[in-house]
Amino acid sequence: MITIHLKYEIDADKLADFEEYGRRWVRLVNRFGGTHHGYFLPSEGDSDIAYALFSFPGFAEYEQYRKDSLSDPECQETLQLARTTGCIKRYERRFLRPLDGEAGQ
Template sequence: MITIHLKYEIDPDRIEDFEEYGRRWVALVNRFGGTHHGYFLPSEGDSDIAYALFSFPGFAAYERYRTESATDPECQAAFELARRTGCIRRYERRFLRPLDTETTEAPGPA
């Protein structure tokens, strides 16, 4: 499994537009076979930072999603919403893997 962590710098005056952008992507990622864990919007503290997390079974599935979303009309409409409104100033993407907690065997000596 691979989890994608997105950190967004958003325009706080365009939060409603960013919320709409997020709603669209939750549905789209799920439609493309991923699991969206949600968008996390500013509450206390920084007013211009938001996060999103979503997972795919593996990097190959994520790459299929990226390729297919590049030509999908609904995905392009979501990208256009962000471009048109300027709700996203910039973003950072990280790829994470979950810790396997099922392993019960103690590590041997190094």
């Protein structure tokens, strides 16, 4: 399994736009065979940082999702929402793997 961790720098004045963007991606990732673990929005502390976590069974499945999303109209509409509103200033993507807890592995 591969888990993708996204850290967003968002425009705090456009939080509602970012929330809509996140709601759409949760549904889309799940439709493409992933498991979305949610978006995590500012509460206390930094008002312009948000996170998202989602997983795919493996890196090959994640790459297929990335390829398929390029031609999916709903994915492209969602990306356009972020571009049009400017709710995302920048983001970082990390790939993580779970520790299974078994000794010697």
